Amino acid sequence: MMKKKARKLLLRKYAILLLLSVLCLLYLFLGDWLFGYGLHNIPKVMNYLLYTTSEKVAAGLMLLCLILPDLLLWIKGGYPGRGAER
Numbered sequence: 001m002m003k004k005k006a007r008k009l010l011l012r013k014y015a016i017l018l019l020l021s022v023l024c025l026l027y028l029f030l031g032d033w034l035f036g037y038g039l040h041n042i043p044k045v046m047n048y049l050l051y052t053t054s055e056k057v058a059a060g061l062m063l064l065c066l067i068l069p070d071l072l073l074w075i076k077g078g079y080p081g082r083g084a085e086r
Helices: 002-034 041-046 053-076
Strands: none
Touching: 002 041, 002 053
């Protein structure tokens, strides 16, 4: 039962995250289009977001810190060591 509930919550979390990401990108494209930069401006800006190796490593580590606990929850159905809170 816990696995089913945990997986449902994770699917909902990542569906909302994906929806918000898409809405943010659409907002950026709409803003660029409204201010006359054209729709080709965002890909040009994306080239400079993660410019150095240290920025890429930091972004990768932050992404791992976001995903690894959720993978653990997906596989085991619950976080370890949470029995005292119940």
